[in-house]
Amino acid sequence: MWSTPPLGGIAYQSVLSTAAPGARLRQIGWAAVLVSMLFGLSACAGRGEPKPTRAVQPQLARAHWVTADGTILPVRSWWPTGRQPTAIIVALHGFNDYGRAFEPPGRFLSQKGVAVIAYDQRGFGNAPGRGWWAGAETYASDLLAVIGQIRRRYPGLPVFVLGESMGGAVAMVALTDRDAPGVSGLILSAPAVWSRDMMPWYQRAVLALFSATLPDLELTGSGLKIQASDNIAMLRALGRDPLVIKGTRVDAIEGLANLMDLAQARAPRLRIPTLVLYGERDQVIPRPPIDALLAKLPRRPDSRMAIYPQGYHLLLRDLQARLPLEDMLGWIADRNARLKSGLELRPNAGQVSGGR
Numbered sequence: 001m002w003s004t005p006p007l008g009g010i011a012y013q014s015v016l017s018t019a020a021p022g023a024r025l026r027q028i029g030w031a032a033v034l035v036s037m038l039f040g041l042s043a044c045a046g047r048g049e050p051k052p053t054r055a056v057q058p059q060l061a062r063a064h065w066v067t068a069d070g071t072i073l074p075v076r077s078w079w080p081t082g083r084q085p086t087a088i089i090v091a092l093h094g095f096n097d098y099g100r101a102f103e104p105p106g107r108f109l110s111q112k113g114v115a116v117i118a119y120d121q122r123g124f125g126n127a128p129g130r131g132w133w134a135g136a137e138t139y140a141s142d143l144l145a146v147i148g149q150i151r152r153r154y155p156g157l158p159v160f161v162l163g164e165s166m167g168g169a170v171a172m173v174a175l176t177d178r179d180a181p182g183v184s185g186l187i188l189s190a191p192a193v194w195s196r197d198m199m200p201w202y203q204r205a206v207l208a209l210f211s212a213t214l215p216d217l218e219l220t221g222s223g224l225k226i227q228a229s230d231n232i233a234m235l236r237a238l239g240r241d242p243l244v245i246k247g248t249r250v251d252a253i254e255g256l257a258n259l260m261d262l263a264q265a266r267a268p269r270l271r272i273p274t275l276v277l278y279g280e281r282d283q284v285i286p287r288p289p290i291d292a293l294l295a296k297l298p299r300r301p302d303s304r305m306a307i308y309p310q311g312y313h314l315l316l317r318d319l320q321a322r323l324p325l326e327d328m329l330g331w332i333a334d335r336n337a338r339l340k341s342g343l344e345l346r347p348n349a350g351q352v353s354g355g356r
Contacts, residue, residue: 056068056069056070058145058148058149059149060075060146060149060150060153061075062075062077063075063076065119065142065146065149067142067145068141068145071122071127071128072128073119073120073121073122073127073142074098074099074119074120074125074126074127075099075117075118075119075120076099076100076102076103076106076117076118076119077106077115077116077117077118078102078103078106078107078109078110078115078116079110079115080110080111080112080113080114080115081110083113085110085113085114085115085157086113086114086157086158086332086333087113087114087115087157087158087159087160087184087332088114088115088116088117088150088154088157088158088159088160089109089114089115089116089117089159089160089161089162089187090117090118090143090146090147090150090159090160090161090162091105091106091116091117091118091161091162091163091164091167092118092121092143092161092162092163092164092166092167092168092170092171093118093120093121093124093125093164093166093167094164094165094166094167094192095165095166095192095248095256096124096244096245096246096248097124097125097164097165097238097244098120098121098124098125098126098127098243098244099118099119099120099125100118100125100241100243101118101164101317102116102118102162102164102316104234104316104317104321105316105317105321105325106118108321108322108325109325109328109329112329114329114332116162117146117150119142119146121134121139121142121167121170122134122138122139122142123252124245125243126243130245131218131245131247131248131249131252132249132252133249133251133252133254133255133256135255136169136170136173136255136258136259136262137173139170139173139174139259140170140173140174140177141174143161143170143171143174144174144177144179144180144181147159147161147174147180147181147183148181151181151182158184158185158332159183159184160183160184160185160186160187160332161174161175161183161185161186161187162186162187162189162328163186163187163188163189163191164189164190164314164316165189165190165191165192165284165285165313166192166256166259168188168189168190168191168192168193168263169191169192169193169259169260169262169263170259170263171186171188172186172188172191172193172263172266172267172270173259173262173263173266175270175272176266176269176270182272183272184273184332185272185273185274185275185302185331185332185335186270186272186273186274186275187274187275187277187328187331188274188275188276188277189277189315189316189324190277190278190279190282190284190285190313190314190315191263191276191285191290191293192256192259192260192263192285193260193263193264193267193285193289193290193292193293194260194285194286194289195260195261195263195264195265195289195292196257196260196261197261197264198264198288198289198292207250207253207254207257210250211250211251211253211254214250215249215250215251215254216249216250216251217249217250218247218248218249218250219247219248219249219250219253220246220247220248226283226284227281227283227312228283228284228312228313228314229312229313229314229317229318229319230281230310230312230318230319230320231314231317231318231319231321234314234317260289264289264292264293264296267293267296267297268296268297268298270297270298271298271300273300273302273303273335274297274300274303274304275303275304275305275306275327275328275331275335276290276293276294276297276303276304276305276306277305277306277308277311277315277316277324277327277328278290278305278306278307278308278311278315279307279308279310279311279312279313279315279318280307280308280309280310280311281309281310281311281312282311282312282313283312283313284313285313294345301336302335302336303335304327304331304335304339304344305344305345306324306327306339306341306343306344306345307343307345308320308323308324308341308343309343311323311324323341323343324341326340326341327339327340327341327343
């Protein structure tokens with residue numbers, strides 16, 4: 001199997017992998033686990049992430065987003081040229097990635113009349129606190145505030161949320177909050193819902209041990225044979241991108257695991273139209289957590305699931321990205337219509353209802 005050559009010391013696919021809580025830690029080996037136990041490295045507690053201290057009025061500008069606590073998060077957007085958009089998508093990137101992840105899909109969607117707004121979440125890209133985990137509730141609160149700003153600024157326009165991988169988990173947590181503003185729909189692209197109860201026992205054990213003893217330790221996925229996309233040129237470019245995080249703190253991995261636990265648990269409360277997109281060749285999020293998610297989602301005639309036989313984890317940047325993007329556009333236009341690709345799996349149904 002082809003895998004990305006190490007760039008900047010790691011393979012990009014491994015960095016993004018939400019399988020990291022087990023796969024990365026297994027690289028270190030049980031010898032390191034024993035050493036940490038023998039020498040009582042629990043004294044190496046994390047320093048704690050930097051916390052903004054001032055309260056301000058949230059403001060969403062063209063190139064930045066000022067949160068309620070004064071944190072400034074970079075914003076990128078793609079708008080239709082010369083016409084009013086038919087809908088607005090708020091897009092959330094995946095783990096160790098940042099808002100530029102949506103540049104290719106953003107350009108495509110904007111040409112079709114749909115605007116896309118993406119921001120760097122705290123600790124990622126050019127956002128403050130690089131490498132630090134801000135917490136599931138903080139990420140969710142940021143998203144809800146952005147949605148509120150957009151709805152006030154563009155009244156009457158349908159607002160959708162698109163979450164890729166970790167971004168999907170954040171969106172699920174946010175949109176199941178009792179105070180969440182209404183949106184027209186949620187799009188989950190390979191959502192990070194691999195909760196601890198579906199991980200092997202050794203992954204849970206090693207993650208718990210390292211979280212308690214070495215929270216500051218930075219791990220890479222160097223050597224893992226994980227392919228996140230068939231778009232090799234894109235993967236290489238991301239591997240060279242200095243804003244993609246290459247070494248991940250143990251406490252950030254634990255935070256991601258906590259987020260995935262929460263997202264999977266909240267799935268039954270997701271009572272809005274939902275489109276789930278998943279690639280059959282996804283080597284990052286295994287199929288069982290996705291099946292568990294589908295089983296928990298409330299039955300709705302306006303929710304859909306599509307499985308792409310040639311799709312990888314980074315579906316919206318794969319070589320066949322046009323297929324899920326066209327499905328997204330069709331679903332946004334009519335959430336009760338069949339998906340254009342025909343690769344539709346009804347949530348709770350257990351099999352594809354059409355095919356190629």
